[in-house]
Amino acid sequence: RDADGRLVFDLQLKEGSRRFLPGESTRTWGFNGDYLGPTLRARRGDHVVVNVRNSLPETSSVHWHGMHLPAAMDGGPHQAVAPTDTWSPEWTVDQPAATLWYHPHPHGATAKHVYRGLAGLFLVDDDAEAALPLPREYGVDDVPVVVQDRAFDGGNQFDDAPHLMSSAGVLGDHLLVNGTYGPYLDVSTRRVRLRLLNGSNARVYQFAFSDDRPLTVIASDGGLLAAPHATRRLQLSPGERAEVIVEFTPGETVVLRSEPPELMGDFFTDRVHGGDDRFDVLEFRAAAELADSPPLPDTLVEVPPLPVDEAVTTRTFELSGFRINKSKMDMSRIDFGVRRDSVEIWEIVNVDASLHNFHVHDVQFQVLSIGGEAPPAELAGWKDTVQVWHGRPVRVAMRFSDFTDPDMPYMYHCHILYHEDSGLMGQFVVL
Ligand code: C2O
Ligand code: CU
Structure with missing residues (x-):
């Protein structure tokens, strides 16, 4: 923590090497070390600053996957960090305890950067989780x-x-x-x-x-x-x-x-x-x-259903051939705007028989149905990424709160990284 009580992390993207297999070492990229990155951890209410320093020979970015934060801090393709530059986003963590993660998101090159080793966990803690008898000794249980x-x-x-x-x-x-x-x-x-x-x-x-x-x-x-x-x-x-x-x-x-x-x-x-x-x-x-470990409680936390009957819009996203609704990602095109505090329903359809999923930045959504049926129990909580099977449209509900920015978009895309890089991504702003 710095003198103002802010939680400060330093992440350096760098080249390295690691011996995964017998014989030659593998050339890798990592955050601070050779491969992957440190687990970052913050409590709900903490003000976080991350100094992201790019010591790679290529432009990259670092996205906080699952985090609710202003679009300019999101680390998507618009927050590119050039070689030798440092980018220092800051935000106040305000969401339930969760296992989030971070990874690069440079335009057209996410797959390569993640594959070389750039990824890490970002854990959020809160009082509701801390009050439950759950194993929480990091690295032990x-x-x-x-x-x-x-x-x-x-x-x-x-x-x-x-x-x-x-x-x-x-x-x-x-x-x-x-x-x-x-x-x-x-x-x-x-x-x-x-x-x-x-x-x-x-x-x-x-x-x-x-x-x-x-x-x-x-x-x-x-x-x-x-x-x-x-x-x-x-x-x-x-x-x-x-x-x-x-x-x-x-x-x-x-x-x-x-x-x-x-x-x-x-x-x-x-x-x-x-x-x-x-x-x-x-x-x-x-x-x-x-x-001994304490027995698991019967109930965990409240997951209040979003008021779906108040939804202002239903949008459809058809995923097919590296396109969403027939368009490829274009950095200069904002696909739509949503209103702050409004609840929306998004329906995602896998048109080809290929493998797709769907991730939305800034929000956690609730899965309403998959192929017309209620989601299984393991998908009944907060989600930011969901698999979308051919022939089984997924309906999700979400609310966009707190942060507006008419000029800086958030992304939605397939998290098959080759699809994302090939154009299966779009951009929205919160107004
Ligand atoms: Cu995990 Cu848009 O990313
Ligand atoms: Cu896909």
């Missing part, structure tokens, strides 16, 4: 799990050449967790909270344990759910997060896996998008004695 697939060439360098048959960009055959290949975690408590982030460019994961034990979901992208929800399978598309609680017994070993995800395109398309792929994600090794 509250553990970040950033999942990324990578392809390596024969010299152990990242290979980001797009897949020949697929329109999703690169799919890797090696999984990294928090930047480690083939990881394990020593467990010392009966319950562990995992903060899962799908930090991949294109791959969808369906998390499940090797013995099918439940993952109890307590939070989605934007904060805690109203109540814990136990499930044996949890699917996350790129950019999505979930917090889950897992129970362990002394002395055991169990593996978190990714099973073939539900992609719901056609047979061929699903196959080239990883629909048949399985991975071991993370092995858990429980100690011979485990410290």
